[in-house]
Amino acid sequence: MKYIVIKCGGSVIDELTSPFFTSLSELQKQGYKLVFVHGGGPDINKMLDLFRVTPQFVNGLRKTDEQTLNIAEMILAGQTNRKLVAKLQQYHFPAFGLNGSDGSLLQANYINREQLGHVGKISKVNKEFLELVVNNHYIPVITPIGINTNGEKLNINADYAAAEVAKALQAEQCLFVTNVDGVFIEGSLSSSLSQQEVQTYIAKGEISGGMIPKVHSALNAVEEGVESVMIVSGKNTFFENGQWHGTRIYQGEPINRG
Known part of the structure; x- marks a missing residue:
């Protein structure tokens, strides 16, 4: 099964547009499963x-x-997750909201x-839990709240969470969605x-300002073992005719660019 893991920062969810969902x-037409x-x-x-x-x-x-x-979980599970799930459903994607602690995910x-x-x-x-959701034709939408063996909940950096999910699923691509098309040089x-x-x-x-934390997050993900990360736009088309834009x-x- 081919997976794409998509990480959306909280600031970009309100800016997602129709071309992003197109x-x-x-990706789905190409046979990719989205997480x-x-x-x-x-x-x-x-x-x-x-x-x-x-x-x-x-x-x-x-x-x-x-x-x-307590505040982070309340907002992530009760507000931000609901917002992203609703946006996906608005564009007819069968989104399924999950707290990261559910089912020891x-x-x-x-x-x-x-x-x-x-x-x-x-x-x-918990790869088996994710596969259960995906195999029933839903798109998991996961909050970065983890749980330990004592049942204690833990706050997890969302970039790291996306990287670990991508590694577990052996995803073909991990996307970091931003408000720009990618890195301009x-x-x-x-x-x-x-x-x-x-x-x-x-x-x-050449890379400055708000792009620095974005590329650092991508570098952290590849250092965690993800083969590569695509920085893409949530405002524009980022995949069309089998080609990536980002x-x-x-x-x-x-790569030798000569």
Whole structure:
């Protein structure tokens, strides 16, 4: 079975447009099974602000005490997931919302409880559970909330969660959906960039601003064992006539572009 894992950040869900969903239909026609993983950072931060809780981050990971975990799960499962599922259903995709802790889907362990609180790293993805959903013709839409062997829920970085799901399913592609078409170098969309090229272009200032965390997230995924990650747009067509439109980030030697 051919899988595509699609990671949507919380900030891009409201910006998804009809051409994006047309590309999803094209992928399905090519025989791909779709699996979504999503974040919800902006919505979580708004709710934390209402509770007068200041967000804290350590090495890019959200420090998560018990109150923050409760708020994060409430927003991810009760708001952001519902929003993405509804959007997919609006375009006639049979979306099935899942909390990552349901059915021990995302099994996780604490990273560093003292430093980060209730933040986890995935130890195993319940592949059989996902296959059960997919084989019944649904599209899983997963929150990055994991669970450990003691039944404790853990907050997981959505990029890492998507990477682990892609690895478990041996997905042919892992997509990181953004609000731009991909990475532009010298004014032109780059179809692919090696890990080494990404670091070089960041140092030169060719990759800058909001694109830096996007490519870092893609690099983290390939370092976690995903063969490559495509940075694609949620606003435009990213797959048409069997061709990808976006930037592929991969490990290995740069392609000779001469």
